[in-house]
Amino acid sequence: MLGRSGSARSRHVRSVGSASETGSLGPSSALRWPWPGPRGSDSDHTNVYVQEALQELEYPLRLQKLLLTPQREFHVELVITLDSGEVAAFNAYRVQHDNSRGPFKGGFRYHPNADLSDARSLASLMTWKSAVLNVPFGGAKGGVCCDPSQLSERELERLTRRLVQALKGVMGPLVDIPGPEISAGSRLMSYFFDEMSKYKGFAPACVTGKPLALHGSYGREYATGRGVVLAARELLKAEHAGRLAGKEFVIQGFGNVGSWAARLLHMQGAKVTAVSDSSGGLYNEAGLDVHALITHMKAKPPFGGHMSSFPGGRHIPLEQLPTIPCDVFVPAATANLVTPEMARALECKFVVEGANGPTTPEGDLVLRERGIPILPDILSSGGGVVVSFFEWVQNLQNFRWEEEEVNRRLDRHISDAFAAINRERTQRRITYRKAAYSVALQEVMRAHLNRGFD
Numbered sequence: 001m002l003g004r005s006g007s008a009r010s011r012h013v014r015s016v017g018s019a020s021e022t023g024s025l026g027p028s029s030a031l032r033w034p035w036p037g038p039r040g041s042d043s044d045h046t047n048v049y050v051q052e053a054l055q056e057l058e059y060p061l062r063l064q065k066l067l068l069t070p071q072r073e074f075h076v077e078l079v080i081t082l083d084s085g086e087v088a089a090f091n092a093y094r095v096q097h098d099n100s101r102g103p104f105k106g107g108f109r110y111h112p113n114a115d116l117s118d119a120r121s122l123a124s125l126m127t128w129k130s131a132v133l134n135v136p137f138g139g140a141k142g143g144v145c146c147d148p149s150q151l152s153e154r155e156l157e158r159l160t161r162r163l164v165q166a167l168k169g170v171m172g173p174l175v176d177i178p179g180p181e182i183s184a185g186s187r188l189m190s191y192f193f194d195e196m197s198k199y200k201g202f203a204p205a206c207v208t209g210k211p212l213a214l215h216g217s218y219g220r221e222y223a224t225g226r227g228v229v230l231a232a233r234e235l236l237k238a239e240h241a242g243r244l245a246g247k248e249f250v251i252q253g254f255g256n257v258g259s260w261a262a263r264l265l266h267m268q269g270a271k272v273t274a275v276s277d278s279s280g281g282l283y284n285e286a287g288l289d290v291h292a293l294i295t296h297m298k299a300k301p302p303f304g305g306h307m308s309s310f311p312g313g314r315h316i317p318l319e320q321l322p323t324i325p326c327d328v329f330v331p332a333a334t335a336n337l338v339t340p341e342m343a344r345a346l347e348c349k350f351v352v353e354g355a356n357g358p359t360t361p362e363g364d365l366v367l368r369e370r371g372i373p374i375l376p377d378i379l380s381s382g383g384g385v386v387v388s389f390f391e392w393v394q395n396l397q398n399f400r401w402e403e404e405e406v407n408r409r410l411d412r413h414i415s416d417a418f419a420a421i422n423r424e425r426t427q428r429r430i431t432y433r434k435a436a437y438s439v440a441l442q443e444v445m446r447a448h449l450n451r452g453f454d
């Protein structure tokens, strides 16, 4: 019953061209503990947390391996003609980690550092995120290794169409559904949908995060930021720390997730005293006027477009951000920024993770030792995938829900997930992160066991 390491869970890596499914995971006798991750990758922080939670769940080693390794991996080369007429090749990756609970789901990020090792860790994270938030998806993640700031809109479009052409055989509404991620917003999702439609017919459910005008859902654009706010609300309640109104927040990262979280917190009466983006930070002890800041950031230079020219706050260096006293620190930029050094510098009462993997395992340990509770990414950065699920459901039904309906249901998913994690945490006297992984692992394992292995 347990020995299915060969046929169903195959791994496949290709260097160029379109993807197909072949290959084998190798003999199960090669199992070791602790499992080092595929090809011994040491940058897989998700597996550190998975292994920690697994230690107390007493699953047989062979089943543990299912959870620690991706089901399939694809590496393709995308060749496009640049606007200059030159030809350029870009590497792209898709890792499909687990689909026992539903189709693979997760974004494609366009980033100069996108690589296979990152995609593995993030695909696994998506499996646990979907499970803990009770959406019927598995986990996947992709990356296109490029610097989007150096590519024109037309070049990004060509790259996205090439991506679909390379991976169309292993994606689709009931197989693997991408969504937005770093530097990949609704515009690129539209190209993905349009290109996929050439091969699959009308199938808006093949990708989420599309614009409203093209079968997107109300509420998806701000869903991840909204999820952060809802998760913070539940945390404060559970910790007897009161309500959001009046609380001080410091937010690292001012892109889709950070800026929406800031805006929604501001609307709820919380005080966002400091924010940062990759260029630097901004601080106002009395609370930043978040709406004015967003308007300023959207304006074109010389009237705006940059944090440092915003008149409503003091410009601070990036390293000063964590030292600003606050109730809640929200890392919403990129992975691994909360290192042990930053964890020691933080002057907050709570951390609510808005980014994927913002805290290194070593940073996590420092915060634990300091007694600062952390709400983990698999819960608090999950608003996006929850509303992506709603978008997928609406697309399959060819129907659109009202915005209030979307937001009400998102609130329910986040608060139910928080309650399940908090029960596990208090019963077993463990951290929020360990409790979240424990709940997620049990969900996924139940699915595996119910589906069987023959």
Ligand SMILES: NC(=O)C1=CN([C@@H]2O[C@H](COP(=O)(O)OP(=O)(O)OC[C@H]3O[C@@H](n4cnc5c(N)ncnc54)[C@H](O)[C@@H]3O)[C@@H](O)[C@H]2O)C=CC1
Pocket (backbone or CB within 6 Å): 180, 181, 182, 183, 224, 252, 253, 254, 255, 256, 257, 258, 276, 277, 278, 279, 318, 332, 333, 334, 335, 337, 354, 355, 356, 357, 381, 382, 384, 385
């Ligand atoms: N967009 C979405 O729906 C979802 C995003 N996430 C995660 O949230 C995080 C942010 O994603 P998005 O907001 O979509 O990306 P984005 O590209 O819109 O924004 C990223 C922001 O982080 C800033 N940043 C980069 N390095 C920084 C540093 N060292 N210090 C301070 N700020 C820095 C950038 O300047 C930018 O403001 C990522 O980890 C992503 O994986 C997670 C779930 C869904």
Ligand SMILES: O=C(O)CCC(=O)C(=O)O
Pocket (backbone or CB within 6 Å): 105, 106, 107, 108, 129, 177, 178, 179, 180, 181, 208, 209, 356, 381, 382, 384, 385, 388
């Ligand atoms: O909506 C989606 O599928 C993207 C979500 C995602 O990649 C994430 O939550 O990290």
